[in-house]
Amino acid sequence: MPYLMAFSSMVIKIEKDYTRTSPKIADAGKHEHSHAHIEEEREDELKDNKIENDDYSDFIKAGKIVGEILKETEEFVKPGAKLLDIANKIENMIRGKGGEVAFPVNLSLNTIAAHYTPTYNDETIVTEKDVLKVDIGAHSDGCVADAARTFCFNPDYDKLTEASKKALEEAIKLCKPGALISDISAVIEDTITGYGYKPIQNLTGHGVGQYIVHMEPTIPNIKHKSGKTLEEGMIIAIEPFATDGKGHVRDSQPIQIYRIYGMPTVRGPEARKLTEMSVEWMGLPFAERWIRMESQFKVRMALKELRDRGALHEYAPLKEDSNGMVSQHEHTVIIKDEPVVVTKF
Numbered sequence: 001m002p003y004l005m006a007f008s009s010m011v012i013k014i015e016k017d018y019t020r021t022s023p024k025i026a027d028a029g030k031h032e033h034s035h036a037h038i039e040e041e042r043e044d045e046l047k048d049n050k051i052e053n054d055d056y057s058d059f060i061k062a063g064k065i066v067g068e069i070l071k072e073t074e075e076f077v078k079p080g081a082k083l084l085d086i087a088n089k090i091e092n093m094i095r096g097k098g099g100e101v102a103f104p105v106n107l108s109l110n111t112i113a114a115h116y117t118p119t120y121n122d123e124t125i126v127t128e129k130d131v132l133k134v135d136i137g138a139h140s141d142g143c144v145a146d147a148a149r150t151f152c153f154n155p156d157y158d159k160l161t162e163a164s165k166k167a168l169e170e171a172i173k174l175c176k177p178g179a180l181i182s183d184i185s186a187v188i189e190d191t192i193t194g195y196g197y198k199p200i201q202n203l204t205g206h207g208v209g210q211y212i213v214h215m216e217p218t219i220p221n222i223k224h225k226s227g228k229t230l231e232e233g234m235i236i237a238i239e240p241f242a243t244d245g246k247g248h249v250r251d252s253q254p255i256q257i258y259r260i261y262g263m264p265t266v267r268g269p270e271a272r273k274l275t276e277m278s279v280e281w282m283g284l285p286f287a288e289r290w291i292r293m294e295s296q297f298k299v300r301m302a303l304k305e306l307r308d309r310g311a312l313h314e315y316a317p318l319k320e321d322s323n324g325m326v327s328q329h330e331h332t333v334i335i336k337d338e339p340v341v342v343t344k345f
Contacts, residue, residue, distance in 0.1 A: 056334055056342075058143035059208075059235055063332055063342025065099040065138045066145045071345035077151050079128045083107045084118040084289075086126075086134075094138045102137030102144045103213055104257050104287035108317065109133075113200060113241055113249050113326040116317040117256050120289035120296070129154045131161065133328040142211040142282065146237045147343035148330035160242055161327040163195035167221075167240035168329040175339040177232035184230075185220045188240045192221075198247035200326065203318070205239040208332060211282055234335040235342075245324015251316035258303065259285045264311035270302035285315065 069090055077086055087105045094101050104117040109124070110131050118124065126132055135148035152161040167188045174184050192199045205219030217228060221240050230236070260278045274291060291299045306312035320326050334340035 054233070056235075056340075058140040058210075059145060059332070059334070060340075060342050061140040062099055062102075062138045062143055063145035063147075063344075065094060065097045065140075066136050066147045066332075067343045067345035068097065069093050069136060069138075070134065070147055070149050070343070073134055073149075073151075077126070077132065077134060079126050079130070079153055081126050082122070083109075083124045083126065084120075084122040087118050090134075090136060094136070099138040099140055101284075102139040102146065103285040104290070106135035106148070107132060108135070108326070108328075110325055111245070111320045111323045112252065113203060113243075113318045113320060113328065115257060115315045117287050118289065119254060119256055126151075126153070131157050131325055131327060133326070135328065135330065137213060139211070139284075144208040144210070144213055145332045145343050146208055146213065146330060147332060148239065148328050150327040150329060152327070157325055157327070159195055160197055160244060160325060163192045163197050163242040164240045164327040165329045166195070167191040167199070167242065168238055168331060171219075171238045171240065172331060172333055172339055172341060175230060175236065175238065175333045175335055176337055177230060177335055179230045179335075180226070181217060181219055181228045181230065182224055182226045184238070186223045188221045188238075189223050192240060192242045195242070197242045197244055198324075200241040200243055200249055200320070201247050202249060203239070203241050205237050205330070207234060207236050209235070211284060213284065230335045232335055232337075235332065236335065237330055237332045239328065239330035241326055241328045243320050243324040243326045245320040245322040245326075247324075248321040249318040250321050252319035253316065255314045255316050256288045257285050257315040258288065259283070259313045259315070260306060261311050261313065264306065264309055266305055266309065266311075268301060268305045270298045271305035274299075274302040274306065 087107055090105045091101050106114055106117055108114050108116040130153050132151045133148055137144060137146045150161045152158055170187045170191050171184050189199050199221040201222045207215040207217050209215050219238060266272055266275055293299050331341050332343045
């Protein structure tokens with residue numbers, strides 16, 4: 001079964017992800033991609049996310065920013081708040097604390113597990129019946145930290161929320177050099193099923209790096225057979241999802257998160273402008289609402305040309321297949337004898 005790597009997680013039917021060369025990451029290798037048209041299989045894509053010279057300072061800085069903001073969201077993520085206002089506030093807070101946005105804030109409600117970010121004119125309001133996943137990524141000099149928490153305003157789903165939180169806590173305890181990834185996955189599944197729910201089988205945790213939101217190793221949320229182990233110095237995002245549904249996600253709408261592959265040759269002025277704008281995002285994902293043009297029509301024209309030329313990847317919101325409710329918790333961890341949770345709050 002193919003796993004899926006969402007932002008915090010991985011939708012492995014999509015490519016391994018958001019990658020740029022990295023002076024801080026050792027042992028460059030090569031990934032295969034599921035899309036044959038992607039930039040001629042980048043030779044400098046990275047497979048190993050161990051850090052040279054134990055320089056974790058930028059990862060720790062990014063993690064501190066993410067952790068502080070996730071704590072501070074308690075002040076404004078409440079029923080009556082508009083998703084668009086929450087997203088804009090969080091992204092501005094990242095910049096205000098000296099970081100940069102690693103990917104658009106994901107604000108996924110109820111049956112949506114991941115990849116929902118508000119549209120430019122989104123009127124969605126959080127209600128007292130909602131379960132809202134807040135997934136944040138920040139970077140410092142490209143070094144990415146990624147974390148998420150669930151706000152449960154509906155007491156019927158308090159236990160569901162606790163299931164993914166507890167699974168994360170138990171998994172982190174195992175994040176040490178030499179640990180079998182399969183053991184971590186087993187703990188996640190056993191913890192969630194112990195609460196009476198299912199882990200989402202096609203979403204996983206992942207490594208992070210410099211200008212890389214998703215890379216090896218992959219950390220499935222379900223039991224599997226593998227001899228792969230964690231190595232000292234790896235930086236990973238552990239990310240359990242729990243659901244009262246079937247335990248599987250599928251693509252839905254509206255797509256609002258994109259990534260441009262490299263610097264494609266385009267003809268239309270709108271597509272050229274968008275390609276030029278994307279330079280500031282350093283190959284990382286961006287939201288449609290970030291695109292500044294004279295009209296929404298021109299934004300759509302730019303995206304269409306890039307899509308038609310095979311230069312655009314689209315990240316659809318991931319919906320639980322049986323409309324089950326979903327909770328999510330995530331932290332970024334440096335693999336040491338005593339695991340270092342850089343996004344703690």
